[in-house]
Every structure is written in structure tokens, then in C-alpha cells.
Amino acid sequence: MGDTWLSETRTSYDIDAAGYADKVSGLLAGSPYLRASLAVFAELVLDAGGGPVADVGCGPGYVTDHLHDVGVDAFGIDLSPEMISIARRDYPHLRFEVGTMTDLDLEDSSVAGIVAFWSVIHVPDEAVPGVLEEFRRVLRPQGLVLVGFHVGDEAQHTSRGYTGRQINVESHHRRPGTVAGWLRDAGFSIEAELVLRPDEAVPGAVIFARTAG
Numbered sequence: 662m663g664d665t666w667l668s669e670t671r672t673s674y675d676i677d678a679a680g681y682a683d684k685v686s687g688l689l690a691g692s693p694y695l696r697a698s699l700a701v702f703a704e705l706v707l708d709a710g711g712g713p714v715a716d717v718g719c720g721p722g723y724v725t726d727h728l729h730d731v732g733v734d735a736f737g738i739d740l741s742p743e744m745i746s747i748a749r750r751d752y753p754h755l756r757f758e759v760g761t762m763t764d765l766d767l768e769d770s771s772v773a774g775i776v777a778f779w780s781v782i783h784v785p786d787e788a789v790p791g792v793l794e795e796f797r798r799v800l801r802p803q804g805l806v807l808v809g810f811h812v813g814d815e816a817q818h819t820s821r822g823y824t825g826r827q828i829n830v831e832s833h834h835r836r837p838g839t840v841a842g843w844l845r846d847a848g849f850s851i852e853a854e855l856v857l858r859p860d861e862a863v864p865g866a867v868i869f870a871r872t873a874g
């Protein structure tokens with residue numbers, strides 16, 4: 662199998678980057694709980710002394726920009742070069758790099774925080790522990806991670822993008838307890854979990870976790 666999922670996910674988001682960017686345009690403005698989560702995250706990072714924050718799987722960059730607006734030294738990383746082009750075009754004052762969360766091009770203990778909003782959803786179960794180990798490696802002691810994901814038990818396959826073109830991407834829906842367990846196993850302590858729209862068919866969740874230190 663190897664890393665087929667990585668190349669399929671990259672190609673799919675390259676194909677669908679413009680459609681995805683359109684779809685999420687204005688999303689944060691209509692999402693008070695996500696904005697609140699980012700505000701708490703920013704406060705915790707700044708309280709711990711500040712420092713660079715990586716928005717991993719940043720897509721078109723609007724979360725990175727929001728973090729910047731609330732005073733965080735944020736930069737974005739994404740697997741998809743097309744996503745990174747859009748992010749650089751729309752937020753030229755910010756830094757965005759192509760990269761993968763499975764092998765971050767960052768020094769050990771070099772970032773104060775990581776936001777991973779609906780990006781680890783594309784990582785298959787067997788690769789998640791390695792990704793969380795990468796997060797722990799690059800985070801400083803007492804570093805914060807904020808992970809957002811779809812809640813559920815199944816994997817959803819998407820074969821058509823927002824612009825109608827053919828893509829091939831898996832999104833793994835997960836229970837907060839499962840994600841929290843993986844984070845604990847990777848050396849994080851859990852600070853908070855928030856389930857969004859719990860009565861909908863596919864709720865969302867965010868988990869705040871911190872490295873020991």
C-alpha cells in the first residue's frame with residue numbers, strides 16, 4: 662500500500678483547491694464555536710510565551726490568517742501545492758509551505774503550537790500515531806495542539822470535488838475518545854474536548870492537548 666493515500670490526497674486537493682477555497686470562504690465568520698476555539702488556543706499559546714504556530718493542513722489559509730489576526734505568529738503547511746498557491750495569493754503577508762504532516766520540515770522543539778483543522782481526517786488509522794509523534798517532536802515543552810475532525814465511525818470516500826471533477830480522497834470520521842487516546846499515547850495530556858453540533862449526522866469535534874514539559 663505504501664503512501665498511496667498521500668499521493669491520492671495531494672492530487673485530489675490539487676484538483677479541487679479552488680472549489681474547496683470557494684466552499685470554505687466565510688466559514689469562520691459563521692462558526693462562533695470554531696472562532697472561540699481558536700481564541701482559546703491563541704490565548705494559551707500567548708500565555709505560554711508565544712512563538713511560531715504551524716497550521717498543518719492549512720488548505721487555503723483562512724485559519725492561518727485568523728490566527729495571525731488574533732496575535733499569533735502563524736504559518737501554514739499543506740500537502741497540496743495548489744492549496745499553497747491560493748493561500749499565498751490570498752494572504753501574501755503570511756508564510757505558507759508545501760509539506761506533509763507525516764514528515765514535517767521543522768526542527769525539534771521549534772513551534773509553540775500546532776493547529777490541525779480537519780486535516781488529520783485524511784490520515785489512515787495506522788499512520789496517525791506517526792503523525793502525532795511528529796507533532797510532539799516539533800512542539801516545544803508545554804506546546805499546544807488543537808485538532809479538529811469529523812465525529813463518527815466510518816470512512817467517507819469522495820469521488821467528486823466541489824467543481825464536479827473526479828477526485829479520490831478518504832475522510833476518516835472518529836470518536837473523540839479514540840483521538841484523545843492516540844494523543845495520550847503520543848505523550849500529550851488532554852486539556853479540553855468540544856463536540857460541535859452533536860445532534861447532526863456528522864458532528865465535529867476539537868481537542869486541545871499539550872505536550873509534557
Ligand SMILES: C[S@@+](CC[C@H](N)C(=O)[O-])C[C@H]1O[C@@H](n2cnc3c(N)ncnc32)[C@H](O)[C@@H]1O
Pocket residue numbers: 667670671674685717718719720721724738739740741744760761762763777778779780781783784
Ligand atoms: C478538509 S481540508 C482542511 C483545510 C483547512 N485546515 C480547513 O479547516 O479548511 C484538508 C487539508 O489537509 C491537507 N492535507 C491532507 N493530508 C495532509 C498531509 N499529510 N500533510 C499536510 N496537509 C495535508 C489537504 O491538502 C487539505 O488542504
